Amino acid sequence: MSEKHGTKIVLTASATEMSDFLNNPFIAFVGGFAKGPVPLWFLRRNLYPPVKRNPDGRAKYAPYGLRKVEALLLKNGFKESDVAVVHPQDLNSFVGPNTKAIGISSMDPTGMGYVSKTYSSIVGGGEPMNAIEFRQLVKNKSIRTYKPRVIVGGFGSWQLERKKVADSYGVDCVIMGEGEEVVANIFEKAVNGQEIPRVVRVQESCEEKEVPTIKHPAVHGCVEISRGCGRNCQFCTPTMQKKRDIPLERILEEVKTTVNEGSSRITLVTEDLFLYGAKDPRFIPDKKAVVKLVKSVANVPHVKAIQPSHTSLAPVVADPSMVKEIAEILIDYNWYYHGSKAIITSETGLETGSVRLMRKYMTGKMLPYKPEQWPEIVSQSFGIMNDCDWYPLATLIIGLPDELEEDVNATLELMDNLHDYSAFYVPLFFVPLENCILMDKKGTELDSLNKARWELFIRCWEYNVRIWRDTFLKHRIPNPLLFKFIKHVAIPYAGTAAGIFYRFKHGEQMQRAIWKMATA
């Protein structure tokens, strides 16, 4: 199964990141929820089961960032036999006296991400699953026994420094920022027993040509098509990276690697699919480049589903014909359904309906339009997307610094205008992420939720229940009688019990909201 005395370098991630969440990229966000009284073994089996293994025990799929590290190590002189990418459950088979370094990638190691902060405080039940699983990983017995150097990178690595837990977690080196130009050197030093830095902060964006393509598939068939954004939203970190489009031939090479190793589903990783190839400083999309990209990926033999990770709203209004044309392709490669209808989806930032806050923190978000036009852009783009069976997953931020009640009311008004559109809404507390312009500001806490903020939070989830409940239940409960029982009896009863519980936790309005959702 593995080298008898351990593989020289072992790459891994926590159990919530080494899973495809039963093939559902958007459900993966529940890793930020608290586990409550549910035992870990149950969650590992039923919510985030391990990725498949190859016959040699290595992981068949791994987070995209880990695959990039693997490719960088192979490019820099390490052999395939020197590097094993494994699920944490398999560490005992791969870590031994010969193991010199463990590389861990993490999105949310201590539960300080947007979803974790928001939902673990509202729903309650303790620490988020992401944080529990990361701790379990670094405390793994074979790591403790053989003491290889532990190197942590990834989007959430900053959390270890902010919480000052790196030492107690036995982490020797934390890499923050784009690590591509430093990572091979650090592993080389670790393998040779040389000193490695405790913290590495990479401020510059790496040169794309220096980054090798992945050699094995990523979870959800992730393939990066662009990096960075450039719209300068002040709460966001991708905007600090230089915007780069990955050349089409490199994208297709990674798509082929992915399908050749058994994944027929491709996730296009980007901050904005609609701006792939765009050169215009006012963020006018380049329709030809986007259509060519989507067509080319769809034409790779054996690709069966294509999921764009993120899109923004202004380009939809700027070029509705582009959206229509790519939707006509993507609908044949759909990953999701609404009822029995095939739909396309992607994550998008709605953020707020307040023109004042848009002007203050996000003046680039609606380019080529003006901040005053934002509410109209949101409504129009939702309409255009829905006409193409494209149902966005929209995130909203509650508690941006200096948010006033009138700002929240503006968002509530916008939500009223969106009532008849289909989307999934994810309201999130503001979190001052590392390396964003607002990083020194105070994050939103549960006790700062006034009546208007609660109202917005509840409105989003009322919409979600109304739009998605039947789809959610039908895909899990095929038996029509059982479906009726769950919908009309079990959910209202559970809603009543949950309402009473949350009334004591968060007040009467929460109880009313849960009751409304349960009986919608």
Ligand code: SF4
């Ligand atoms: S548009 Fe999205 S990715 Fe770009 S800066 Fe704003 S929040 Fe970040």
